[in-house]
Amino acid sequence: MCQFTIFASALLNEQPLLRPALTSDFPHLRFWPKMSSMVSQNPAISISSSSSTFLAPSNFNPRSQNVSLNAKNVAICKCVAAPEEVLTAYKTKVSRNANMGKLQAGYLFPEIARRRAAHLQKYPDAKVISLGIGDTTEPIPEVITSAMAKRSLALSTVEGYSGYGAEQGEKPLRNAIASTFYNDLGIEEGDIFVSDGAKCDISRLQMMFGSNVTIAVQDPSYPAYVDSSVIMGQTGQYLKDAEKYGNIEYMRCTPENGFFPDLSLASRADIIFFCSPNNPTGAAATREQLTQLVQFAKDNGSIIVYDSAYAMYISDDKPRSIFEIPGAKEVAIETASFSKYAGFTGVRLGWTVIPKQLLFSDGFPVARDFNRIVCTSFNGASNISQAGGLACLSPEGLKAMQDVIGFYKENTNIITETFETLGFKVYGGKNAPYVWVHFPGRSSWDVFAEILEKTHVVTTPGSGFGPGGEGFVRVSAFGHRENILEACRRFKQLYN
Numbered sequence: 397m398c399q400f401t402i403f404a405s406a407l408l409n410e411q412p413l414l415r416p417a418l419t420s421d422f423p424h425l426r427f428w429p430k431m432s433s434m435v436s437q438n439p440a441i442s443i444s445s446s447s448s449t450f451l452a453p454s455n456f457n458p459r460s461q462n463v464s465l466n467a468k469n470v471a472i473c474k475c476v477a478a479p480e481e482v483l484t485a486y487k488t489k490v491s492r493n494a495n496m497g498k499l500q501a502g503y504l505f506p507e508i509a510r511r512r513a514a515h516l517q518k519y520p521d522a523k524v525i526s527l528g529i530g531d532t533t534e535p536i537p538e539v540i541t542s543a544m545a546k547r548s549l550a551l552s553t554v555e556g557y558s559g560y561g562a563e564q565g566e567k568p569l570r571n572a573i574a575s576t577f578y579n580d581l582g583i584e585e586g587d588i589f590v591s592d593g594a595k596c597d598i599s600r601l602q603m604m605f606g607s608n609v610t611i612a613v614q615d616p617s618y619p620a621y622v623d624s625s626v627i628m629g630q631t632g633q634y635l636k637d638a639e640k641y642g643n644i645e646y647m648r649c650t651p652e653n654g655f656f657p658d659l660s661l662a663s664r665a666d667i668i669f670f671c672s673p674n675n676p677t678g679a680a681a682t683r684e685q686l687t688q689l690v691q692f693a694k695d696n697g698s699i700i701v702y703d704s705a706y707a708m709y710i711s712d713d714k715p716r717s718i719f720e721i722p723g724a725k726e727v728a729i730e731t732a733s734f735s736k737y738a739g740f741t742g743v744r745l746g747w748t749v750i751p752k753q754l755l756f757s758d759g760f761p762v763a764r765d766f767n768r769i770v771c772t773s774f775n776g777a778s779n780i781s782q783a784g785g786l787a788c789l790s791p792e793g794l795k796a797m798q799d800v801i802g803f804y805k806e807n808t809n810i811i812t813e814t815f816e817t818l819g820f821k822v823y824g825g826k827n828a829p830y831v832w833v834h835f836p837g838r839s840s841w842d843v844f845a846e847i848l849e850k851t852h853v854v855t856t857p858g859s860g861f862g863p864g865g866e867g868f869v870r871v872s873a874f875g876h877r878e879n880i881l882e883a884c885r886r887f888k889q890l891y892n
Contacts, residue, residue: 611668
């Protein structure tokens with residue numbers, strides 16, 4: 397404990413030269429002036445602090461100095477010592493990854509969640525309906541969960557226990573994926589890497605490609621492609637006026653071009669991220685369009701990373717896999733997921749296909765490098781999740797998944813009809829669980845805020861997917877039927 401004595405008048409208006417020193421040297425002090433009748437010949441106040449940090453900024457030595465001042469008033473000074481860690485923050489000597497500093501604000505969906513939470517604080521009794529982040533809402537079919545439960549229970553027996561599995565995934569599941577989704581396309585079990593989801597594999601692919609590649613993305617597109625590129629150091633700085641990063645080729649997708657980019661205007665890039673059916677626009681590329689894309693990649697020596705996470709939502713003759721296109725195995729990788737088919741957003745299970753024909757410029761197989769990345773950074777998908785994935789691909793599981801997908805597609809029809817009735821231009825929905833609504837001349841975030849404030853419904857601002865999404869809002873069809881109907885009723889109240 398350190399003690400020093402000062403006259404109370406110095407804490408009031410009598411000593412202006414001393415007051416700035418006190419307030420600057422001791423920013424964590426709070427003063428409560430209190431007139432006292434206990435003024436003696438030498439009125440003084442003894443101030444004690446149990447924290448040595450209290451005196452750290454000052455040259456004042458309490459053991460050797462007494463300050464004597466003429467006093468007119470007496471005040472009581474109360475010292476409140478701040479915690480040591482608040483006053484002096486310890487810093488390491490490790491520099492921050494400069495690429496992290498390039499990222500703009502928060503990742504899109506956590507930012508939406510933050511605004512939703514703030515809205516609930518403002519309106520604690522509101523029934524908020526979330527049609528923003530594409531998170532599934534309907535229960536996983538029992539034919540799938542029963543298989544996971546059985547595998548889980550087996551782990552409690554000597555015969556059924558298993559520890560680490562193959563990083564690439566269990567062979568029965570890899571075989572089932574190959575035969576179910578790639579039958580007659582020349583994709584084999586050895587080309588498939590089972591994972592904990594397509595989003596995770598996108599980052600692993602980026603790790604494999606490294607920082608010395610250039611990328612192209614659809615604009616708008618799923619933000620993980622761009623953000624992972626920024627983190628890897630593949631991009632330049634963020635250009636605020638253009639609302640895009642330097643060194644990324646943004647391939648604009650609009651209603652006018654059918655949401656397929658004009659490849660004649662696109663610059664060459666090493667890696668082309670392409671999602672079909674597209675998140676967020678819901679547009680599915682035709683066979684002719686994908687043929688153009690494969691030829692574009694061949695002409696430029698590029699690799700396509702084809703995200704087919706919503707392929708099972710396609711209900712017409714559009715390709716469900718890039719490998720339906722001749723020559724694609726020489727230029728493409730495909731990522732996919734059980735998340736939006738079986739409700740595995742929390743269970744976590746997906747896969748990536750890298751054909752053996754895909755080679756780097758030096759002739760080295762891409763799959764061998766990806767295998768090294770997987771073996772280094774991943775211990776394989778959960779054996780329980782993989783049991784669920786195998787059940788998904790049984791005849792009963794496939795039917796159950798189709799039923800769930802059909803339910804969500806009915807939701808898209810309800811949402812689409814609602815906005816069309818209100819006079820809006822609406823895109824997507826037919827082959828994807830997303831409805832892309834146009835609000836011409838308006839800021840996407842302003843529309844998002846208006847809908848949230850006036851209807852208590854969460855959507856997703858289109859500009860969060862890239863500058864090409866400005867003026868649009870994405871409405872997700874993932875929701876219980878009663879919530880979809882209620883949200884549409886509120887939309888009609890707002891915009892009718």
